[in-house]
Amino acid sequence: MRTYSAKPGEIERKWFVVDARDQVLGRLASNVANVLRGKHRPTFTPHVDTGDFVIVINASQLKLTGTKLTQKMYHRFSGYPGGFRSVEARHVLERKPDFVLRKAVAGMLPKNVLGRQLLSKLKVYRGAEHPHAAQKPETLSF
16 A cells, blocks of 8 residues: 655645633644644645644733743844844733744744745734634634
């Protein structure tokens, strides 16, 4: 029996909605990354995008465990001397909660063209409203 390999044209994509209210950041991110990657399907193929679309709502109500609010830092560098900036997770979570979740999920996906394609299927919103009602998303709970 030959090994099955999924082809990009044969994949039917679904849309899922995940409520991030009172969810722990890392656990939610790993579950979302698995759905984006397609590992929840029996037809998973590592080099093909077999995953589904994921809409995350209430991202502003994510939780960080332990002392991560004050000790976890987000860094960026402009490339110029003196251009290194560090910000506590608490400040980033207040200003851009969608960035925190998107960065956590991106760290769990492949670092190549496929990973960037998978990340484009993630939609993150601060509040409970999202503009994807026409896709009839199913509720997904972890």
